[in-house]
Amino acid sequence: MQRKHLIATLAILALLIAVPPLLKNYGVYLFSTWVIFVIATMGLNLTIGYAGQKSLGHAAFFGIGAYTVAILLKAGFSFWLGLPLAMVGCFGIGLALGFPALRVQTIYLAFATLGFNTAVWLVMRNEEWLTGGTFGINGITRPSFFGLELTGALPYYYFVLGVALLMGAFLWKLLTSPWGKAFTALRDNPIRAESLGVNIQAYTLLSFAIGAVYAGVAGALFASLVEFIEPAPFTVGASIMMYLMVVVGGAGYFFGPLLGAAVGVLLPEWLRFAQAWYLFVFGSAVVLLMLWLPDGLLSIPDRIKAKRLSREASAARAAAAAKVQA
Amino acid sequence: MTDFLQLVFSGVATGSIYALAALGFTLLWQASGTINFAQGEFVMLPAFCMLAFMAAGAPLWLAFFATCAVAVLVLGWAFKRGIADPLLRHGLMPVVVATIGLAIAARNGVRAGYSAEAHPFPSLFGDQLFNIAGVTITLADMGTLVLALALVLGTQAFLNKTVTGRAMQAVAQNTESATVLGINVPRMVFYTFAINALLATAAALLVTPTYLAKFDIGEGLGNKAFFAAIIGGFNNSRGALLGGVIVGVCENLAAAYISPAYKDAVALVLFMAVILFKPQGLLGKKIERKV
Amino acid sequence: MNRIHKTLLATACALTLATPAWAQIKLSGLYELSGAGATAGTNFKNGVELAVKEINAAGGILGKKLEHTAADTQSNPGVAKGLTVKAVDDGAFAIFGPVFSGSIMVSMAESRKAEVPNFVGGEAAAITKQGNPYVFRTSFTQDTAMPKVARYIAGGLKAKTVAVLFVNNDFGKGGRDAITKALADVGVKVVADISTDSGQVDFSAPVLKAKQSNADALFVYTNEEESARALRELRKQGYNKPIVGETTLTGQKVIELAGDAANGATAHVGLTIDAPNPLMLKFKANFYRAYNYFSDHNGIKGYTGVYILKAAIEKAGKLDKKAVAAALHGLNVKAAKEPGVIFDLSMDANGDLDRESFMVEVKGGKQEVREVLPALNAKK
Numbered sequence: 001m002q003r004k005h006l007i008a009t010l011a012i013l014a015l016l017i018a019v020p021p022l023l024k025n026y027g028v029y030l031f032s033t034w035v036i037f038v039i040a041t042m043g044l045n046l047t048i049g050y051a052g053q054k055s056l057g058h059a060a061f062f063g064i065g066a067y068t069v070a071i072l073l074k075a076g077f078s079f080w081l082g083l084p085l086a087m088v089g090c091f092g093i094g095l096a097l098g099f100p101a102l103r104v105q106t107i108y109l110a111f112a113t114l115g116f117n118t119a120v121w122l123v124m125r126n127e128e129w130l131t132g133g134t135f136g137i138n139g140i141t142r143p144s145f146f147g148l149e150l151t152g153a154l155p156y157y158y159f160v161l162g163v164a165l166l167m168g169a170f171l172w173k174l175l176t177s178p179w180g181k182a183f184t185a186l187r188d189n190p191i192r193a194e195s196l197g198v199n200i201q202a203y204t205l206l207s208f209a210i211g212a213v214y215a216g217v218a219g220a221l222f223a224s225l226v227e228f229i230e231p232a233p234f235t236v237g238a239s240i241m242m243y244l245m246v247v248v249g250g251a252g253y254f255f256g257p258l259l260g261a262a263v264g265v266l267l268p269e270w271l272r273f274a275q276a277w278y279l280f281v282f283g284s285a286v287v288l289l290m291l292w293l294p295d296g297l298l299s300i301p302d303r304i305k306a307k308r309l310s311r312e313a314s315a316a317r318a319a320a321a322a323k324v325q326a
Numbered sequence: 327m328t329d330f331l332q333l334v335f336s337g338v339a340t341g342s343i344y345a346l347a348a349l350g351f352t353l354l355w356q357a358s359g360t361i362n363f364a365q366g367e368f369v370m371l372p373a374f375c376m377l378a379f380m381a382a383g384a385p386l387w388l389a390f391f392a393t394c395a396v397a398v399l400v401l402g403w404a405f406k407r408g409i410a411d412p413l414l415r416h417g418l419m420p421v422v423v424a425t426i427g428l429a430i431a432a433r434n435g436v437r438a439g440y441s442a443e444a445h446p447f448p449s450l451f452g453d454q455l456f457n458i459a460g461v462t463i464t465l466a467d468m469g470t471l472v473l474a475l476a477l478v479l480g481t482q483a484f485l486n487k488t489v490t491g492r493a494m495q496a497v498a499q500n501t502e503s504a505t506v507l508g509i510n511v512p513r514m515v516f517y518t519f520a521i522n523a524l525l526a527t528a529a530a531l532l533v534t535p536t537y538l539a540k541f542d543i544g545e546g547l548g549n550k551a552f553f554a555a556i557i558g559g560f561n562n563s564r565g566a567l568l569g570g571v572i573v574g575v576c577e578n579l580a581a582a583y584i585s586p587a588y589k590d591a592v593a594l595v596l597f598m599a600v601i602l603f604k605p606q607g608l609l610g611k612k613i614e615r616k617v
Numbered sequence: 618m619n620r621i622h623k624t625l626l627a628t629a630c631a632l633t634l635a636t637p638a639w640a641q642i643k644l645s646g647l648y649e650l651s652g653a654g655a656t657a658g659t660n661f662k663n664g665v666e667l668a669v670k671e672i673n674a675a676g677g678i679l680g681k682k683l684e685h686t687a688a689d690t691q692s693n694p695g696v697a698k699g700l701t702v703k704a705v706d707d708g709a710f711a712i713f714g715p716v717f718s719g720s721i722m723v724s725m726a727e728s729r730k731a732e733v734p735n736f737v738g739g740e741a742a743a744i745t746k747q748g749n750p751y752v753f754r755t756s757f758t759q760d761t762a763m764p765k766v767a768r769y770i771a772g773g774l775k776a777k778t779v780a781v782l783f784v785n786n787d788f789g790k791g792g793r794d795a796i797t798k799a800l801a802d803v804g805v806k807v808v809a810d811i812s813t814d815s816g817q818v819d820f821s822a823p824v825l826k827a828k829q830s831n832a833d834a835l836f837v838y839t840n841e842e843e844s845a846r847a848l849r850e851l852r853k854q855g856y857n858k859p860i861v862g863e864t865t866l867t868g869q870k871v872i873e874l875a876g877d878a879a880n881g882a883t884a885h886v887g888l889t890i891d892a893p894n895p896l897m898l899k900f901k902a903n904f905y906r907a908y909n910y911f912s913d914h915n916g917i918k919g920y921t922g923v924y925i926l927k928a929a930i931e932k933a934g935k936l937d938k939k940a941v942a943a944a945l946h947g948l949n950v951k952a953a954k955e956p957g958v959i960f961d962l963s964m965d966a967n968g969d970l971d972r973e974s975f976m977v978e979v980k981g982g983k984q985e986v987r988e989v990l991p992a993l994n995a996k997k
Contacts, residue, residue, distance in 0.1 A: 026703035033699070048419075100598070104605050106418065107361055111556055112601050115594045118549075125785065126587040134787045135743075136694070138722055226695045228723040230787075233695055236549070240363070240426055247423040272688065276438035279651060279689075283431025287409065287424050294413055294420035329825055332854070336821035434651060442655040443910070444842045446874050453877075455853060462854050537818055538842055538874055542655070546816050574819070581822035586812045587785060589822075 012258065013165075020157055028153040032225050034265045035157070035164045036218045041245050041257035042171055043214025048243070049251035050175065051207035052187025053101055057113035058242045060120040061090045061212040063234030065219025067124065070137040070229050079143030079224065086216045094212025098205035117236050124231040136230025140223050150224075160221050167214060172254065174210075183207060187252075248289060250296025259297045263289075328460035333578040339467035341574025342474035343536075346529035347551035348558065348566040349478060350522035355560060356498040357518035360410050361422050364429035366548025368523070372397050372530040373539045374436055377445060386448055394527050402523035406516055429544065436541040449535035470532045477528055478567045481521065485563065494518060553593055557600050559607025568609055572596065641681040642936065644669065644923070645688070645704030647714040647724060652692030653786070653815060656841065656870075657716045657915045661738050662687050663908050664919025665713050668957060670907075678927050679936065690715050694723040701727035701735075709733055710938060711926055716915060718744060718787045725752045734929075734942050736922040738915055740864075741791040745967040751942055753925070753968045755918035757887040759795040759863075761969065765990055766836070766863055766885045767799035769976055774859050776833035780809035782823055782847065784839040789813075792838040792863065808832050817843055820850035827856065834859045837866050837882075841913075845874035852878035859883065867979050869911050876982075883978045883987070888917040891984040892975060896952055896959045917959070924957030925950065925964070963992070 016035070020028050044058045068089055069082035100112045124131050131137070142150045143159075150156045174180055185193035186203050194200045223229050241264055249260025267285070271278040293299055351365045362368070372393045379389035409428065413420040451469040455462055485491040496504040497514040505511050537543045550573055558569025573593045580592035600607060646665055649658030669685045677683060688704075690697040697720035704712050705727065711734045715721050718741035728735035729749045736753050737744060742760040744752060770776050779800060783789040789812075797807050809830035811823045824847070827835050835858060837847055844866050851860060862884035865871065869890055872879045890901050890912055900920060904912040912920075925945070930936065933944040948964045962972035976988040 024706040026699060026706045029699050029702055033695075100602060104601055107355070107560070108556065108601050108605050110361075111552055112598060114549075114552070115597050115601075119591055119594050122588055122591055134719070134785065134790060136719060136722075136787075222695075226698055226723065227726070228694055228698070230694060230719050232693055232719070237545070244423050244426050247419050251419060276650065276689075277434070279434035280431050280438055283427045283429070283434060286427030287431065290420050290424040290427065291409070291412055294416035329829070332825060333821055336819055340819045437651060437655065441910075442650070442659045443870065444656070444874060446876075464853060536846070538845070540842065542816075546818075578819060578822045582825055586823065586826075590814070 008255075012255075016161055017158075020154060025153050028157050029225075030266065030269060032153070032157045032160050033222075034261055035160050036221050036225065037242070037245065037261040037265050038257050039164050039167055039221070040215045040218035041242055041249070041261050042168065043211035043218075044242055044246050045211075045249075045251060045253075045257050046171065046175075046183070046214070047207045047211035049246060049253070049256065050180065050187060051183040051203065052190075053204065053207055054106055054110040055097075055113045055208065055211065056110050056236065056239050056243060057097065057115075057117035057120075058211070058215050059234045059236070059238035060117040061094065061215035062219040062222070062238070062242075063120060063124060063229075063231070064090055064093065065216030066223040066229050066234070067131055067137070067219075068216075069220040070140050070223045071130065073140055073223075074137055079141075079220075083217065083220050086220045087213050090212040090216030091209045094209035095205050097212070098208035101204050101208065102201055114236055114239070117234075117239050121231055121235055124234060132230070134230060136228060138228045140227045140229065142224050142227070156225065160225070163217065163221060167217065171214075175254065179203075184252075244286065248286060248296055250298030253296065253298040256296055256298050263297075329582075330579075331459070331461045333582055334575055335461055335463055335467070337575030337578040338571050339463075339471055339574070340577075341554070341571035342471045342567070343529065343533045343570070344547070344550045344554045344573055345558075345567040345570025346474050346477065346525060346532065347547055348555040348570050349481065349563060350525040350529075351551055352555045352558075352560055352563065352566050353481075353518055353525075354522050355555075357494060358410060358515050359414060359418070361418065361425070362522075363422060363425040363548070364432060364544070365526070365551055366544030366546070367429045367432040368401050368526040368544075369529045369533060369547055370436065370539075370541065370544040371401070371432060372527040373447065373534040373543075374440055374541075376530065376534075377447065377539055378440075380448075386450075390527070390531055393530075394524055397523040397527045398520045400523075401526065402520040403516065405523075406519040410519070429548075433541050433544060440541070442541065444538040444540040447534035447539050450531065466535065473528075473532060475567065477525065478563060481525070482563045490514075490517065550593075553597050556607060557593075557597055559609040562607065562609045565607050565609035569607070572608075642678060642683045642711075643707065643709045644683055644685045645700075645707065645709035645712050646685060647688055647690050647697055647700045647704065647712060647720075649692040649715060649717055649720070650687070650689035654690075654692040654715075654717045654720075656913075657738070658690070658692070658714065660913050660915035661714060661716050661919040663904070664912060664916035664921075665923055666919075667904060667907055667916075668920045668923035671903075671957070672923065672927060678930050679934075681936070683923075685713075690720055692717060692720070694720045697721075698723045698727055700724070705731040705733060710936065711736065711941075713919065713922060714738060716918075718791065721752075725749055728752070732942075733938055734926070734945065736926065738918045738922075741787060742795060743791070745969050749968070750946070753922075753945055753964060754970045755922035755925070756914065756970065757974065758969055759792050761971070762863055762885060762887060762974070763792070763795040763799040764802070765974060766796060766861065767803050767805065769883075769885065770800065770834055770836070770861060771803040771805050773976075774834050774861070776805060776859070778806050778808045778830075778832040779834050779836055780811065780827045780830045780832035781807050781836045782811040782813060782827060782839070783837075784815055784817075784843055785812045786815050788840070789838055796836055796838070796863075813839060813843060813847075815840060815843070818846060820847045821854070823847070824850045824854050824856065827851075828854065832858070834861055837862045839865065841865055841868055841870045842874065844868070844871045845879070848875040848878040848882060861885075864888075864914055867977050867984055868913050869984070870913055872979055872982055872984070879979045880981065881979065883976060885974060885990075886914070886977050886984075887972075887974045888914040888921075889975060889977060889984055889986075890914075890917065891977070891986070892960075893986055894959065896956050900959060921958045921960075921962075924955055925962070927957065928955050961992070 020031050047053050047055045065086040068086040072082040182198050245260035245264040248263050249256035274281050354360045375393045376389040409424050451465040454465045493509045494514045554569035554573045559565025576592045577589050581589040648662040669683045673682045688700045697715050701724040713736050716738035718739035721737045721739040729751050740759050742758050783793040811826050813823050860882045867884040928950045929941050929944045933940040946966045950958050951961050960972045971992045973992050974990045975986045977984045978987050
C-alpha cells in the first residue's frame with residue numbers, strides 16, 4: 001500500500017475506535033449500524049464494483065443471514081453456530097444466484113436478482129411457522145465472546161468493528177491477489193479475459209457467492225444488534241439502497257463502501273433537522289452527487305489528478321507551440 | 327367458468343394499466359439506454375399535477391392537457407438535459423443511481439409538500455356496470471383497456487409508419503449510422519423522452535381513479551412495469567401490452583387458485599422463466615451481443 | 618451545491634428559532650411519517666401536536682409547558698428502536714408512538730429499560746402481554762374489540778358462518794387471529810380465510826373467494842385504501858351479504874374514497890370522529906381548523922393520549938416518571954373533569970384501555986351510530 005493510503009487507513013481506524021465512547025447510546029447504535037452496512041456493501045462492491053455484475057438482490061442475503069441466526073438463537077443454539085451456518089448458506093445460495101448471470105446480461109440480470117429478492121421476501125413474510133411472518137422474531141440475544149457479555153452498546157460495537165476489520169482484511173488480500181485481477185478482468189472485458197484463460201463462469205459465480213457471504217455476516221450481526229427482525233429491512237427497496245451506497249461511495253474502490261454506507265446510514269440522520277423534507281433532501285443530494293461525481297465520492301482524488309495532468313499537458317503543449325512560433 | 331372469466335377480465339383491465347407504464351420504460355431503454363428507476367414516480371407526479379390544477383379550478387380535460395405540457399417540459403426535456411445526457415456517457419450505474427435518488431426525492435417531496443394521504447381522483451368514465459355472460463365489468467375497466475390498446479397501437483404505428491418514428495427507431499438501433507445518415511440524433515432522443523412523459527401522463531389519467539393519488543403509488547406500479555416490460559419483450563412496444571396483461575391475469579388466477587399470499591411469486595416465476603429461456607421477451611427480437 | 622447549502626442553512630435557522638426556551642416537559646414523538654404507516658403516523662402526530670398546543674395555551678401541566686419533538690421511524694422497527702434510544706438520551710419524560718405494532722414491539726423494550734412512559738397507537742394484542750409496566754395504549758386492543766364484533770355478528774346478524782378478508786401484515790393478521798378466536802367463542806365458524814396484500818389494487822380474486830364460500834357475512838380487516846377498493850369490488854360483483862369491519866372499514870377516508878360502495882357497511886369503532894358527542898365534535902372542528910382535513914382514529918388516539926398523560930401527572934402530583942407510570946395503572950378519567958380525553962376511560966394494570974365504543978353503519982356517505990356499547994367495566 002502507498003504511504004498516504006496507509007496514513008488515511010490508520011486515521012479512519014483511529015476515528016472508528018476513539019469516537020464511540022464519546023457518544024451517547026444512540027450515537028453508538030448508529031455507528032454499529034454503519035459498520036454493519038459497511039460489511040454488507042463490501043460484498044456488494046466485490047460483485048458489482050470489481051466483478052462488474054449487476055445485483056439488486058443483496059438485501060435478500062442480508063435477510064437470510066439475519067433469519068438464520070435469529071431462528072437458531074430462538075431454538076436455543078449459540079450465535080457461534082448460527083454465524084458459520086449463515087455464511088455457508090449464503091455462499092450456497094449466492095452460487096445459485098450466479099447461474100442466471102451466466103446466461104443473461106446487464107439489465108436482465110439486474111431484474112433477475114430483483115426477482116430473487118422479492119421471492120425471498122415473500123417466503124420470509126408468508127412462512128410464519130419458520131420466520132414468524134410479519135410478526136417477526138423478537139427477543140434475539142446478543143452473543144458472548146469468550147465469556148465476555150456483549151449486551152452493552154459499546155462492547156457490541158467493538159465486536160462488530162472487529163468482525164468488519166477481519167472481513168475487510170480478507171477482502172483486501174483477495175483483491176490484491178491474482179483472484180482480484182481476474183475479477184476486474186471479468187468486469188472490463190469478459191471475452192478477452194476468457195481468451196486469456198480466465199474461467200469466466202467460475203469467477204462470475206464466485207463474485208456472487210463471496211458477496212453474499214459478506215451480506216450474510218452483516219445480517220447476522222444486524223439481528224443481534226436490533227434484537228428483533230421482521231421482513232421489512234430485506235425488501236427490494238433495501239437492495240436498491242445498498243446499490244446506491246456502493247455507487248455513491250465509488251464502485252470498484254476499496255474504501256467506497258465506507259463512504260457509501262455513511263451516506264446511506266448517517267446522512268439521513270444529519271438531515272433530520274429538515275423535518276418532513278429530509279428524505280427529499282437526501283434524494284436530491286444523491287442526484288446532485290451523481291451529476292457531479294458519476295464515479296462516486298472516492299473518484300475525487302482521481303479527478304483532481306486527471307485535472308492536474310490535463311493542465312500540465314496543455315501547459316506543455318502551449319510551451320511547445322510557443323517554441324515553434326518563436 | 328364465469329368466475330374464471332371474471333378473474334381474467336379483471337386481470338386484463340389491471341394489466342393494461344401496467345402496460346402503459348411499461349411501454350414508456352421500454353421506449354426509453356431502446357432509444358437512449360436509460361434505465362429509469364423512477365418510472366413509477368413519472369406516473370405519480372402527473373396525477374398530483376392534475377389534482378393541483380383541478381384544485382385551482384380547472385376542469386379535468388384542461389388539467390390533463392396542461393399537465394401534458396408540464397410533463398413534456400419536466401419529465402421529458404429537463405430529465406433528459408439534466409440527468410440522462412450528462413450521465414449516460416459514464417455507463418449504466420450512475421444513471422440508475424441518479425434515477426433512484428430522483429424517485430426518493432419525488433416520493434418524499436410530494437409527501438412533505440402536498441400530503442401523506444390518499445386522494446380520490448375523478449374517473450373519465452361513469453360507474454356503470456355491465457353484465458356479460460355472468461361476468462361483471464365496469465365501464466372504467468373497458469374504457470381503460472380500449473384506451474391503453476389505442477395508445478400502444480398508436481405508438482407502434484407512429485414508430486413504424488411516420489418518418490420521425492422510423493428515424494427514432496434508427497437512433498435506437500444504431501446511433502452512429504443514424505448520425506451519418508443525417509438524422510438529428512439528440513432531437514430524436516428528446517422525442518422519445520417526450521413520448522414517455524406523455525404516456526406516463528395518460529397512464530396517470532387512467533390509473534389514478536383506481537389506485538388513488540398517493541405519494542407511494544409509484545413504487546408498486548414501477549415494479550410491475552419493469553416485470554411486464556421484460557416479460558413482454560424489451561425491444562417491442564406490443565410486448566409491453568402483452569407483458570402487462572400476462573402479469574395482471576396471472577396475479578388474479580394465482581390469488582384465486584393457488585395462494586393469495588404468493589400471488590406475486592407467479593409473475594416472478596414467469597419472469598425468471600422468460601429471462602432464462604427467452605431473454606429477449608415473448609415478443610422481442612434477438613439482439614446480437616457486440617464483442 | 619450552493620442551493621442545497623442555502624436551503625439547509627435556512628431550515629436549520631428556522632427550527633432553532635422555533636423551539637421555545639422555557640419548555641420543560643419533554644415529549645418525544647416517534648411516528649411513521651414515511652413508508653407503509655405514513656398516513657397513520659402523520660395523523661397520530663397531528664393529534665398529539667394539537668393537544669400539546671391546547672395544553673400549553675391553557676398554562677401547561679403543573680405549571681410547566683410541554684415540548685414536543687417528532688421523528689420519523691420510516692415504518693421501520695430498526696429505526697424505531699434507534700429513535701427510542703435517542704429519545705431516552707435526550708431526556709424524554711414520555712414517548713409517544715409508534716403506531717405500527719411491529720415497531721412498537723421493538724421500541725417498547727427500550728422504553729422499558731429506560732423506565733420512560735410510552736404511549737403507543739398500536740392495536741396488536743401482544744403489546745400488553747409482555748409484562749411491560751411502561752407501555753400504555755391509546756386505543757383498544759384487538760382482544761377487547763373483536764369479541765364485541767363477534768357478539769354483533771352472532772347476535773345482531775344471526776350469522777352462523779363468516780368469511781374473513783384481511784391484510785397480510787401484523788395489523789391484519791393480528792386482527793384475523795383475534796376475530797377467529799372471538800367467533801369460535803360464540804359458536805360462529807370461519808369458512809374462508811382470505812389474505813390480501815398491503816397496497817393491493819385488484820380485489821376481484823378475494824371478493825370471488827368470499828362469494829364462493831357462501832358465508833352468511835363477510836368480515837373485512839384491511840387498511841384504508843384497500844378497504845375502499847374492496848368495498849368497490851364487492852359492490853361491483855353484486856355481493857349482497859352483510860359486510861362488517863373494525864375501525865378502518867368505515868373510516869372517514871374510506872367513505873371518501875369508496876363513495877356509494879361504502880353504504881351499508883357496518884363496523885365496530887372505538888374512536889370515531891362522527892360520534893354523537895359534543896366533545897368529539899369540538900375536537901373534529903379544532904382539528905379541521907388546524908390541519909384542513911378531518912382526523913382519522915389515529916388523530917384521536919394521539920390527542921387523547923396526551924390528555925391521559927396530563928391526568929396521570931396531575932394525579933401523581935409530581936413530574937416523576939415512575940410515579941406517573943404507577944398512577945396510570947388503574948387510572949379512571951372522567952371526560953367531565955378532563956374534557957381532552959373525550960370519553961370516560963380507565964387504564965388497567967397491563968396498560969390496556971377500557972371505554973365505550975360504537976357500532977356504526979355507513980348511510981348516505983356518513984357514519985351513523987347505531988348502537989353505543991358501554992365500557993366493560995362501566996361504573997355508573
